[in-house]
Amino acid sequence: MTAIFFATWFAQSLTDKTLYNADQEEHGKQAVSWASYVTTSDFWEKTLQNWQSEFLAVGTMAVFTVYLRQRGSPESKPVGAPHNQTGTSG
Amino acid sequence: MRFLRDNSLSVFFLLLLLVSIAGQSLAGWHEYNFEQLAHNEPAVSWGYYVTSSSFWAAVMENWQSEFLQFSFFIAATIWLIQRGSTNQSRLRIVVLNPTKDSRSAAMRLRMHPAGRVRAAGVPLCTRTPFSSS
Numbered sequence: 001m002t003a004i005f006f007a008t009w010f011a012q013s014l015t016d017k018t019l020y021n022a023d024q025e026e027h028g029k030q031a032v033s034w035a036s037y038v039t040t041s042d043f044w045e046k047t048l049q050n051w052q053s054e055f056l057a058v059g060t061m062a063v064f065t066v067y068l069r070q071r072g073s074p075e076s077k078p079v080g081a082p083h084n085q086t087g088t089s090g
Numbered sequence: 091m092r093f094l095r096d097n098s099l100s101v102f103f104l105l106l107l108l109v110s111i112a113g114q115s116l117a118g119w120h121e122y123n124f125e126q127l128a129h130n131e132p133a134v135s136w137g138y139y140v141t142s143s144s145f146w147a148a149v150m151e152n153w154q155s156e157f158l159q160f161s162f163f164i165a166a167t168i169w170l171i172q173r174g175s176t177n178q179s180r181l182r183i184v185v186l187n188p189t190k191d192s193r194s195a196a197m198r199l200r201m202h203p204a205g206r207v208r209a210a211g212v213p214l215c216t217r218t219p220f221s222s223s
Binding site for chain 1: 099100103104106107110111113114116117118119120121124128148149152153155156157159160163164165167168169176
């Protein structure tokens with residue numbers, strides 16, 4: 001998963017660099033290299049925009065699974081299980 | 091300290107969320123101002139940017155898709171199965187014809203979940219993807 005993450009993040013940097021340079025050209029500005037693109041606020045805004053929502057999602061999932069139930073779903077504790085019951089793993 | 095130990099997972103993700111949303115707002119603010127200057131418009135303050143629809147449209151765009159994703163996942167795992175995955179309903183073995191063979195048939199079904207186990211053409215037990223909870 002970590003390898004796929006780095007591969008797709010790299011792919012994002014390539015495709016977004018192309019978009020960024022098309023925009024630069026349109027405004028009569030110099031195209032940038034990959035190395036300087038990955039230090040731009042354009043790249044980090046897009047990246048952090050995605051990351052923050054992933055952290056939000058996993059964090060709320062962790063908290064919501066304490067209090068909420070969905071009958072039949074393995075993502076949920078059994079309906080009627082107490083809030084303080086913690087799952088085990090491994 | 092006890093609070094942190096008991097809630098470290100949510101606190102960890104809350105911190106990551108706050109750091110990354112702060113990072114997004116800073117990078118987005120710079121980007122917004124580059125755009126403003128390129129169009130001969132005045133630069134805006136960070137406070138203005140984080141209350142602008144530009145920032146919140148980007149945030150909401152991401153949030154709605156996360157909640158959609160989890161809602162679908164929670165509901166889909168009620169009915170759908172991925173053999174070998176932890177994210178699936180516990181398979182319930184239903185004994186249709188309780189005989190002395192049905193216990194071993196249920197065990198065979200657990201190991202080779204082909205759907206139904208028959209003995210002499212009579213279905214002994216079946217399995218359903220619904221959890222018993």
